[in-house]
Amino acid sequence: MINYTHRQAGHCESGATSNLLNYYGINMSEPMAFGIGNGLYFSYIPFLKVQFAPMISFRNLPNTVFHRSMKYLGIEATVIKKFRDPKEAMVALDRNLEKGIPTGMQVGVFNLTFFPPEYRMHYNMHNLVCYGKEGDLYHISDTVMETAQVLTYEDLLRVRYAKGVFAPEGKMYWIDKIPNELDIKSAVSMGIKKTVYEMIKIPFPLIGVKGLKWMGRDLRKWPKKHGVDKASFYLGQVLRMAEDFGTGGAGFRFIYGDFLKEAGEKFNHTELLEASQMMGKTANKWREFTYIGARNCKNRSKPEEDYGMLGDMMHEIAGMEEQVYKKLDKIKL
């Protein structure tokens, strides 16, 4: 078995990335991996329904964090997107483990046996790392859990070939070779640049800050358009995506703020530190939004008034975030 350290993390993929890098002797925290791999994102797609409510995503497409952080840091890594034959995918994993390479995988959550039962939904963008095999049992490091776990061959095969939207199809990834010197500064700079681009510069109204504003506008219309029950369920979906499903709180805003702070301290950059304070305040605003939204979901009192206020709050949050990204846009590292 490989001597792999399991550390708990807020977000599955950046946690897996940072743990993999730590295994190869690079000291990288979870927020750092998250920021370099630009996990921060927002999209609101009202015409696509996930779990009976509009699709809202606070994260990038699966495997973005790993792929981009490797690219920006200049590390050689392999990503195999798809195996047609499930057995072949397992053979490839066994081969890797024999060579002593901890391997990350994309899996579906629904049939994952050790996962907390309250999150048992059709969500196929979860990531975990396999680092050992003993007989029929695979040793798994899932960053959502406090301790390392084990899975049987059949269970692992089932979750790796979960069906549905964004099906994993046996996707796996691992690190091949680390260069002698890592240029973390340029990686951070590139990561921030890309995140700023994705949050404010994409010319499409449903992505990034524009998406937040659009959602704020829609939020006010929900009680009239869909009725109180459905509106409260839709609002719940926004909050669930932001708070519950492995984001570390406030839709990754805390993690991103921590990344800015760590980078600022590392390179002694005051403007980055200021941006991190702004991000922290935005994140606390998100938490406030959750408090009020959850109270609304529980009581369902005076819906029109409440939703109007929540819509205003969403606009305020979008404005605050826009300020942060505009500040980050001007920063030169």
Place this chain on the structure above:
Amino acid sequence: MEENPNPVYKDQRYGQSKELLYSYDADGQFHKNVGFHGEPDRIILQQAWDHFDERIADARQRVLAGKASPIVYYMEKFLADPLNLSMMAGISIWRVKWHLRPGAFKRLNEKTLKKYADAFNITVAQLKKVE
């Protein structure tokens, strides 16, 4: 963040695992804490499960009354919608929607029934009746 494992959830199995949560305090520091989700986070998650349970109970009623095919019940129990189910069973979404009628379900051949049963991880005999 809370110390207590389970004050809101109706199901006793829920909310037992500790997670890593971040926070930002007035002193300008980000903190990592290992603990349970706070009350608002639990209320919204419980709301989702209430919604799903309602849908399952409603589907069961309709199936027992003969107004819907058993696939509807198992689909709701599996938290799937027709699009998800069509991907899981490998049947086109229009056919899945057609099979949600009781009459269409009765005429299904063994091969298609097997596909649905495999998707739900049950036997064909179980698929045909709803308990």
